[in-house]
Amino acid sequence: MLKKDESIAKRNSRAIRADIRAGRIAHQTSGMAAGFAQGNLVILPKFWAADFLRFCQANPKPCPLLAVGKPGDPGLPSLGAGIDIRLDVPSYRIFREGRLVEETPDITAHWRPDFVSFVIGCSFSFEWALQNAGIAVRHIDLGRNVPMFRTNIDCLPAGRFSGKLVVSMRPMKPLAAIRAIEITSRMPQVHGAPVHFGDPSAIGIEDLARPDYGDAVPVHEGEIPLFWACGVTPQVALAEAKPPIAITHSPGCMLITDIREEDLLNGRFQFEPASV
């Protein structure tokens, strides 16, 4: 089994996907294939997929779509030649009626001709851009998961999908915060600019020291908390909608795409939705 290390950061997305498909990587993908975007995965039957697509399009900050597959087709050619979404994620979670029933490295046996794959942009990409710009990201420096909070902001509902917006928090001084807003506003495909900064109670967050998901990080004197829409939002909506079957990646075990994060920053990656 390969472990996350320097060499794995330097290898490209295709090489890492080949190792994942061969079962040589079955753990979380953070730090792998540096410079290539990773994506959150949601797979739903076509009957549910149309509402979920509308939900994502109505709520692009928490659910920025990088790609939508054709029904029954495990390929996602706009994200990488040869991707087979049944094999190319290190670990999958299978939910029935909203309940986790199985965790598996291969969903070939579960695949159905009506399955539609959704790949949603991930904050790893904008954290890459922030760090490239010399902006420290607290939870990364502390080796923790990002702190995430359920807000009092309602997503726009679509069919059976609805729920509160979940945000991730990164504390910064004002000048770094301004730069971070500049940079992330140029990356709408990976959550874009923050949705709020400053007073947490203005969006229904009671205590920054007690995140609903992930780990707490300190906010130092002179720093302001910045809140970005978070990819956990669609997962919460999914859990509440309780479709008969849904498949997602296991936490941190993302799809590694051939999209260069630099292309997300410079607007050169164009999403073209396939018909659902």
Next chain:
Amino acid sequence: MLKKDESIAKRNSRAIRADIRAGRIAHQTSGMAAGFAQGNLVILPKFWAADFLRFCQANPKPCPLLAVGKPGDPGLPSLGAGIDIRLDVPSYRIFREGRLVEETPDITAHWRPDFVSFVIGCSFSFEWALQNAGIAVRHIDLGRNVPMFRTNIDCLPAGRFSGKLVVSMRPMKPLAAIRAIEITSRMPQVHGAPVHFGDPSAIGIEDLARPDYGDAVPVHEGEIPLFWACGVTPQVALAEAKPPIAITHSPGCMLITDIREEDLLNGRFQFEPASV
């Protein structure tokens, strides 16, 4: 004499400049030729101009150059066909050794073959973009001048030019502030993104109710003050450097250019410096 009114907002930059040149407009230009960028003017002898150009290039946020003229040439073709900088600004101020000695609508008699014109971007352009995006600008809504403050931040000196950064302040709620940062970061030729937000004392401002220039505006509950680099900065540096002669526009009496503010927002206006 023409007055500022609806019809003057709708007329284009060339028509307004023709009226200014003919002496039919001799007052401030705010609101005129809507959608066309206005610029701050500084004219210096060539001996001083090289240092001033370096000062502007070292401090692009307070001194974003839209154009630099050729020595002795009153034309600024990149800003508008037929511009004669000796005639096309409603009112000029002439400074000797840093002291205001004359205010005049025509500097033809003062023009010298070694004079170099600098046109510096103006916050009118980004306020236009903010309002187009539905973001209220407090001082405009109140019919006041923007509040401006001298900070404790040193500009990078260049030759005899140095001084503290002057900022303008606009209060906003967090979501509008994020949008305003996004929008102004795309307009580096008109001061770009804010240099600070939040605690005024962090940049040496003691009391928001007592601006050093312009008028105070209220900051309401839930709002954050945002601070942008201000075009008064080069004027302060100029006053402190005390060149034997310098000519500027009179406050609010700007050069109206043919640059579309939309082109500043979309990065289609490219500054090409002439040799000084």
